[in-house]
Amino acid sequence: xxxxxSDSVVATYCTLTGGAALTGSAFVTGxxxxxxxxxxxxxxxxxxxxxxxxxxxxxxxxxxxxxxSGSSSQGGKLVISNVLVLGGQGGLPGCVDEINCDCGDLGGxxxxxxxxxxxxxxxxxxxxxxTSGPTSCQGSGASGLEIAANGGVVTEIDGPVHDYWMSSPxxxxxxCNFHFKGVLGEAVxxxxxxxxxxx
Numbered sequence: 001x002x003x004x005x006s007d008s009v010v011a012t013y014c015t016l017t018g019g020a021a022l023t024g025s026a027f028v029t030g031x032x033x034x035x036x037x038x039x040x041x042x043x044x045x046x047x048x049x050x051x052x053x054x055x056x057x058x059x060x061x062x063x064x065x066x067x068x069s070g071s072s073s074q075g076g077k078l079v080i081s082n083v084l085v086l087g088g089q090g091g092l093p094g095c096v097d098e099i100n101c102d103c104g105d106l107g108g109x110x111x112x113x114x115x116x117x118x119x120x121x122x123x124x125x126x127x128x129x130x131t132s133g134p135t136s137c138q139g140s141g142a143s144g145l146e147i148a149a150n151g152g153v154v155t156e157i158d159g160p161v162h163d164y165w166m167s168s169p170x171x172x173x174x175x176c177n178f179h180f181k182g183v184l185g186e187a188v189x190x191x192x193x194x195x196x197x198x199x
């Protein structure tokens with residue numbers, strides 16, 4: 001999912017997976033499941049999984065590709081709530097001689113969340129950095145980070161999960177029912193909407 005310079009974007013209960021880097025491609029790093037630039041975006045429920053880094057099948061001791069991030073953002077505001085965020089797995093290195101283990105380095109695992117100058121809110125989510133599987137010659141590669149932050153602001157909120165959904169019919173201009181399960185005394189903000197009544 002790519003979101004650029006957009007306001008008020010919400011994705012609910014989606015499974016987003018970044019593409020795996022192909023062997024021999026110029027892009028050896030796995031793709032991020034979410035790539036956001038300068039937007040206001042909320043991800044509610046579901047899974048973000050970064051793509052795997054490229055395996056090097058050459059006869060040279062070159063490193064494997066790094067796994068992609070579950071979420072990558074530059075600027076803007078990003079809210080991740082009740083989401084499983086997975087960094088991608090690192091790729092295998094190339095080897096001159098696998099018997100004598102003259103190999104390159106294993107590709108590093110992807111970060112669960114990589115952000116630059118972003119206002120990030122992570123609520124009741126599971127962040128699992130990517131790893132690299134062991135080979136016969138080397139141990140595991142370096143794992144990614146849960147949150148790799150370069151500037152910006154990070155706020156982490158524990159549970160309970162605040163759940164909401166819209167019941168059918170979700171067809172314009174037919175009204176639908178909006179359901180929210182929150183916490184007593186909590187403020188609920190609904191923007192760009194018209195409602196006949198709230199209960």
